[in-house]
Amino acid sequence: MTDSPTAARLARFKIGDIVKHRVYPFRGVIFDVDPVFANTEEWLQSIPAEIRPRRDQPFYHLLAENAEATYVAYVSEQNLLPDDSGKPCRHPMIRDLFFGPEAGAYHRKETRLN
Incomplete structure (x- = not known):
C-alpha cells in the first residue's frame, strides 16, 4: 500500500462517534475527520517508526x-x-x-454563521 493521498478511502467512524485508542488508555468523541493525514511532517516523524501510522487512511480529531x-x-x-x-x-x-x-454517539448541534 502506498502513502499517496489519492489512496484515500471512506472513513469507518463518523462525527459524534465515541471511540477508544487501540493501544493507549484514552477515549473520545470525533469532531472532525481528515480523509488522509493532514498534520505536520514533524508530528508524524515524532512517532516511533515501528508504530508510525500510514498516511493513506482517515485521521480523526477527538475531544x-x-x-x-x-x-x-x-x-x-x-x-x-x-x-x-x-x-x-x-x-x-x-x-x-x-x-x-x-x-452510543453524540449528535451535532446546529451552528449558525450569522
Missing part, C-alpha cells in the same frame, strides 16, 4: 480524555476502536458541539 485530563487528539483510523463502555465523555467542549450521548 479526548484519559484518567487525568481532557485534551484534543489526532488519531489514525488504524488505532481506533468503537468504545462500547456506554459511559458519556467528560470533555468540557462536548456540550458546545453536541447533544447526547444517545444510542
Whole structure:
C-alpha cells in the first residue's frame, strides 16, 4: 500500500462517534475527520517508526480524555476502536458541539454563521 493521498478511502467512524485508542488508555468523541493525514511532517516523524501510522487512511480529531485530563487528539483510523463502555465523555467542549450521548454517539448541534 502506498502513502499517496489519492489512496484515500471512506472513513469507518463518523462525527459524534465515541471511540477508544487501540493501544493507549484514552477515549473520545470525533469532531472532525481528515480523509488522509493532514498534520505536520514533524508530528508524524515524532512517532516511533515501528508504530508510525500510514498516511493513506482517515485521521480523526477527538475531544479526548484519559484518567487525568481532557485534551484534543489526532488519531489514525488504524488505532481506533468503537468504545462500547456506554459511559458519556467528560470533555468540557462536548456540550458546545453536541447533544447526547444517545444510542452510543453524540449528535451535532446546529451552528449558525450569522
